[in-house]
Amino acid sequence: MIRFDDVHKxxxxxxxxxxxxxxxxxxxxxxxxxxxxTGKSVALKCVLGLVQPDRxxxxxxxxxxxxxxxxxxxxxxxxxxxxxxxxxxxxxxxNVAFRLLRGELKRPKAEAREIAVEKLRRVGLSPxxxxxxxxxxxxxxxxxxxxxxxxxxxxxxxxxDEPTTGLDPIMAGxxxxxxxxxxxxxxxxxxxxxxxxxSVRAIADRVAMLHGGKIRWTGPVAQMDNxxxxxxxxxxxxxxxxxxxxxR
Amino acid sequence: MIRLLGGIGxxxxxxxxxxxxxxxxxxxxxxxxxxxxFYAREFGSALLQIGWLSLPVVGLxxxxxxxxxxxxxxxxxxxxxxxxxxxxxxxxxxxxxxGPVLVGLMIAARVTSSIAAEIATMKVTEQIDAxxxxxxxxxxxxxxxRVLAAFxxxxxxxxxxxxxxxxxxxxxxxxSLGFNASTYLQNTVDFLEPLDLISSLVKGAAFGVIAALMGxxxxxxxxxxxxxxxxxxxxxxxxxxxLILAANFLLTGVFFSI
Numbered sequence: 001m002i003r004f005d006d007v008h009k010x011x012x013x014x015x016x017x018x019x020x021x022x023x024x025x026x027x028x029x030x031x032x033x034x035x036x037x038t039g040k041s042v043a044l045k046c047v048l049g050l051v052q053p054d055r056x057x058x059x060x061x062x063x064x065x066x067x068x069x070x071x072x073x074x075x076x077x078x079x080x081x082x083x084x085x086x087x088x089x090x091x092x093x094x095n096v097a098f099r100l101l102r103g104e105l106k107r108p109k110a111e112a113r114e115i116a117v118e119k120l121r122r123v124g125l126s127p128x129x130x131x132x133x134x135x136x137x138x139x140x141x142x143x144x145x146x147x148x149x150x151x152x153x154x155x156x157x158x159x160x161d162e163p164t165t166g167l168d169p170i171m172a173g174x175x176x177x178x179x180x181x182x183x184x185x186x187x188x189x190x191x192x193x194x195x196x197x198x199s200v201r202a203i204a205d206r207v208a209m210l211h212g213g214k215i216r217w218t219g220p221v222a223q224m225d226n227x228x229x230x231x232x233x234x235x236x237x238x239x240x241x242x243x244x245x246x247x248r
Numbered sequence: 249m250i251r252l253l254g255g256i257g258x259x260x261x262x263x264x265x266x267x268x269x270x271x272x273x274x275x276x277x278x279x280x281x282x283x284x285x286f287y288a289r290e291f292g293s294a295l296l297q298i299g300w301l302s303l304p305v306v307g308l309x310x311x312x313x314x315x316x317x318x319x320x321x322x323x324x325x326x327x328x329x330x331x332x333x334x335x336x337x338x339x340x341x342x343x344x345x346x347g348p349v350l351v352g353l354m355i356a357a358r359v360t361s362s363i364a365a366e367i368a369t370m371k372v373t374e375q376i377d378a379x380x381x382x383x384x385x386x387x388x389x390x391x392x393x394r395v396l397a398a399f400x401x402x403x404x405x406x407x408x409x410x411x412x413x414x415x416x417x418x419x420x421x422x423x424s425l426g427f428n429a430s431t432y433l434q435n436t437v438d439f440l441e442p443l444d445l446i447s448s449l450v451k452g453a454a455f456g457v458i459a460a461l462m463g464x465x466x467x468x469x470x471x472x473x474x475x476x477x478x479x480x481x482x483x484x485x486x487x488x489x490x491l492i493l494a495a496n497f498l499l500t501g502v503f504f505s506i
Contacts, residue, residue, distance in 0.1 A: 050377050071383045078381075085378035087370075089293075099382045103285065149382075 007056030018213030078150035299401030314416025338417035352455030364484035367467025402456025
């Protein structure tokens with residue numbers, strides 16, 4: 001389980017998180033929604049130690065996320081970045097098998113390649129993609145390679161940062177289905193950040209809405225449409241009028 | 249007036265803060281250098297990029313500078329009947345000063361800019377964050393191999409640049425100024441001392457470390473977007489060039505006193 005307890009984070013005068021409190025139960029797929037700049041990505045990065053919270057506690061399975069062996073902690077995670085964040089200088093298979101080619105999870109090169117090709121197949125990419133470089137791939141293919149890299153070491157927890165941003169609706173649907181399948185198949189705990197309501201309905205077990213640096217509403221995805229919360233209603237229906245200011 | 253002084257004070261404090269951060273970054277690099285893991289593949293790639301692929305630009309710079317130096321010394325020397333000192337002055341000028349400084353500045357232009365732009369782009373596109381999530385320390389994976397490769401290869405480049413520069417002077421002197429080929433070479437060899445070569449190589453190692461370190465530091469601390477990458481690249485080359493010239497002055501002073 002991932003637990004945020006009163007987490008605060010500011011960048012200069014910009015107070016992004018103002019007491020984020022949230023629990024993500026083990027094996028569940030939690031989707032965090034909210035407007036741009038509300039701190040969704042910052043929340044994920046705080047768990048991984050990429051951003052240090054100013055105040056508050058983040059626990060993973062009851063242990064403080066900032067303490068203990070960093071490598072062992074990070075080995076439990078996989079992350080799909082918004083833009084893919086693939087390493088330009090490495091061919092696709094080495095991107096996917098990055099963790100398997102170095103460090104504690106290091107395997108023989110042939111075995112690492114075999115696993116990478118298998119993970120690429122799992123996300124719907126043929127083995128001939130393995131030797132291409134990221135710059136030679138389309139946006140949708142890069143996202144799938146990023147997804148393959150996120151699951152390459154069979155992580156217990158997977159983070160997806162805007163997995164469908166910039167993709168056409170069909171490719172977005174493909175990615176949503178893949179994420180749902182993989183999360184169910186691996187039994188992993190998932191946290192996804194998105195503005196895409198189609199993604200939310202496809203991926204989520206539970207939904208949390210972040211607004212003003214705090215969780216405004218959280219509950220099962222089935223209750224999202226009948227929450228009675230005006231902020232959530234405005235967001236999921238994409239209305240310009242409502243309590244959330246359209247111009248920020 | 250107070251506002252002016254305040255502005256100057258703020259600039260000085262900002263500059264001191266940058267010096268402090270660069271110093272801490274250098275110490276951190278040193279710490280990561282002596283602790284495992286070590287990424288041999290990245291080190292090999294950096295050797296190729298910094299060393300081997302810099303040879304053409306270093307060679308051409310040294311050759312033309314050596315040739316021009318021979319002409320200038322001949323022209324200057326002829327004013328007091330000292331044309332014969334061309335081999336000696338070309339040799340000492342290239343080995344003690346121009347070889348290391350020009351190679352250092354060429355490396356700052358070619359390598360520092362390339363490292364800064366590459367790492368800054370990696371930062372902007374979240375590749376640095378991706379490295380961390382894949383349990384790989386960016387300092388170990390990106391900075392240590394590049395700094396170490398520069399430490400190893402730039403002295404070699406300086407040595408090669410010295411030889412090519414002397415050859416440039418030799419070519420001009422023999423072909424255009426009427427010097428005897430074997431006498432020219434003999435004078436060059438006789439005049440140079442081991443300390444000249446040592447100072448050249450030591451300067452090369454120092455300049456290499458400065459060039460790679462500033463590229464990595466600027467890249468890792470770049471701002472957002474294309475503008476951030478551009479600024480990081482520009483500031484890395486500026487800082488590396490100035491630091492190389494300052495280090496040259498200090499090292500020349502040290503070797504001068506030996």
